[in-house]
Amino acid sequence: MxxxxxxxxxxxxxxxxxxxxxxxxxxxxxxxxxxxxxxxxxxxxxxxxxxxxxxxxxxxxxxxxxxxxxxxxxxxxxxxxxxxxxxxxxxxxxxxxxxxxxxxxxxxxxxxxxxxxxxxxxxxxxxxxxxxxxxxxxxxxxxxxxxSHDLPGLIVQRHRHFEKLLARAAPLPPLVTAVIAPEEPNSLGGALLAREHTLITPILVGCPFKIASTAEELGRSLDGIEIIAEPDHALAAQKAVALVTEGRAGALMKGHLHTDLLLRAALDKQTGLRAGRRFTHVFVMDVPGLSHPLLVTDAAINIAPDLKTKMDIVQNAIDIAISIGIEVPKVGVLSAVETVNPDIPSSVDAALLSKMAERKQITGGLVDGPLAMDNAVDLAAARTKGLSSPVAGQAEVLVVPNIDAGNMLAKQLAYISHAESAGLVLGARVPIILNSRSDDDMSRLASCAVAALHHDRITGGQG
Incomplete structure (x- = not known):
């Protein structure tokens, strides 16, 4: 300029x-x-x-x-x-x-x-x-x-939103969590760290020899922790799901196994944890410079969701946002444009989801779309486009068109904007904590805190 x-x-x-x-x-x-x-x-x-x-x-x-x-x-x-x-x-x-x-x-x-x-x-x-x-x-x-040109940028890198989540979850009783195949340092270390912070009480389901070896490698004790022996990962996932069904666990946590093995056990029509909605994934992200947590969904499970699936994606995200303290979540449904274009299906879906929220088919939050990324999160961009909704420019939840867009957005926030992320699967009877092998300690703690807060809210503190 x-x-x-x-x-x-x-x-x-x-x-x-x-x-x-x-x-x-x-x-x-x-x-x-x-x-x-x-x-x-x-x-x-x-x-x-x-x-x-x-x-x-x-x-x-x-x-x-x-x-x-x-x-x-x-x-x-x-x-x-x-x-x-x-x-x-x-x-x-x-x-x-x-x-x-x-x-x-x-x-x-x-x-x-x-x-x-x-x-x-x-x-x-x-x-x-x-x-x-x-x-x-x-x-x-x-x-x-x-x-005009910008001065070198400053990034205030602190986990202020995640710190608040940990403080919010601290008074809650530890959430009994079945941890599946915690057989390498990141997954076992994360579970033990969450235990130290009294966020969870882990039940470790996997190969006892590998779990013990990993604990020795970490220099950590397993005293007082229940271990259920099952070296086969598919069977370990089934046993962890059974712990929930029996009322012994209130959450699942992914360890060192493929995500599809965990989800297959949780989705089993006879023995699984289906609760009426589609399973959807939500990233809760702590983005430097942003004054609130940012939720991105679905970036990990539903590849090309149809409108019915997107209804569940939006509702699950609203539910988790409320659980972490956002009273009336502002949901921006993303597309490439902020106007409805019949040639861009995601813009049509976004408009329908917005209307569904108006008619109370989706409840608990404010939903607006289609919104492009800029006018979903930036007030100046929203004003430039003449958008004046309570969501435009200040969305707290971003609903992406498909898994490609969601995965790219979440990783751009993590690796370019230095955001931390907590990952959770919603739609099951209990929260499913889904961490990546590259997640650091704060991400793992935050995931457990989000799970504990959500479990406490949906059970009224009685679960």
């Missing part, structure tokens, strides 16, 4: 410029680190004044810096230098607020090429005036024109 500054001779009294910015939790963390101001009043997950409420108040100087952004970028623009700035604070801004900063030229001084501007920051959502003030600046004297 081409940007030109306004030199002193071009400026006139009454000229104005504005910028809008969404104040995020990560902005506050970056500001705390850069400024050295670690006041807990400005940290999203801290109670800074002991009143039992996490404040996440935007620091005054952060809000004030939004004024300098207008001065340095727009009016007068490149080459501008501060002489002085006064600030009067009228209200507080918080993480999640969209703020508008405005400057207006009120006086020009020909003698030294200084300009006086009235400055203010408001919150457009309710019209609140956050701060007002007066700036005196040295205006540029030479015309500058250049293409």
């Amino acid at each position: 081409k940007i030109e500054n306004r030199i002193f001779d071009e400026l006139h009294v009454g000229e104005t410029a504005t910028l809008r910015r969404l104040c995020t939790q990560d902005d506050l963390l970056v500001f705390a680190n850069v400024s050295g101001n670690h006041n807990p009043m400005h940290v999203f997950d801290a109670d800074g004044d002991g009143d039992g409420v996490n404040e996440a108040v935007a620091p005054g100087m952060f809000v004030g810096s939004l004024i300098s952004a207008v001065l340095g970028n727009l009016l007068p623009g490149a080459g501008t230098l501060y002489r002085s700035q006064s600030l009067v604070f009228h209200n507080r801004a918080h993480a999640g607020d969209e703020l508008e900063s405005r400057v207006t030229v009120t006086d020009r001084n020909e003698k030294d090429c200084t300009v006086t501007l009235a400055t203010e920051v408001t919150r457009p959502a309710d019209g609140a005036l956050i701060l007002s003030g007066v700036a005196e600046v040295e205006a540029p004297r030479r015309k500058l024109s250049y293409n």
Whole structure:
């Protein structure tokens, strides 16, 4: 984008410029680190004044810096230098607020090429005036024109959403979980780690020799843990399913076996765990820079789902979103476009799913589609396309057209955006924890936490 500054001779009294910015939790963390101001009043997950409420108040100087952004970028623009700035604070801004900063030229001084501007920051959502003030600046004297370019990006890499899930699950009783073939370090280590965090009570189903050898390799004890001997993976999956049927386990966890063996046992028409809906997979993702968990579905089980299957995909995702604390999940049904195109089947399905939610055939969440990826997750993109639904630009659940799109999206988030993911299969009588061999400890813990929270909600704490 081409940007030109306004030199002193071009400026006139009454000229104005504005910028809008969404104040995020990560902005506050970056500001705390850069400024050295670690006041807990400005940290999203801290109670800074002991009143039992996490404040996440935007620091005054952060809000004030939004004024300098207008001065340095727009009016007068490149080459501008501060002489002085006064600030009067009228209200507080918080993480999640969209703020508008405005400057207006009120006086020009020909003698030294200084300009006086009235400055203010408001919150457009309710019209609140956050701060007002007066700036005196040295205006540029030479015309500058250049293409804007981004500074090197910053990624605040912390598992804040997963940390909240672990804290939310901590008071729950451990979920008895049948762990199938935990015969290598990642799967056994993840189960033992979840046990240490009191998320699960594992029952290990597999080859006792391999399990013991793996525990020795990890330097971990298996004392007090039940082990059911079954070296054949298909039979181990059947025995784990039987533990659920008998009421001895409230969840399944995939170990070192092929996913299809686990699902075959769970889907068996006579002895399996069918509960009326299609089995669907949900990734719960902690994406750096995003102010909420992001759910992606279905990226692992249903290859080319038809409309009926997509109904179950959406409903299962809404259910798990509610279980992790999203009261009314916003579901964006993705397509290549945000308008219905009969030549693009996914856009037609998305529109039908949206209408089904309106008619209460899908319940518990807000569903909108078709949405393209940009206007599903970015408010500015949604505005550009004229979309004003409560979902557009702020979707918490993304429903993909098929497994190709879902798998690519989830892996792009993981490997390019540095997201962590928890994986769960829904639609069975109990949650099925489905981890990848490449998942780290936090992903495995988060998967167990999501399973525990969902099991607790669907059983009313009685399961």
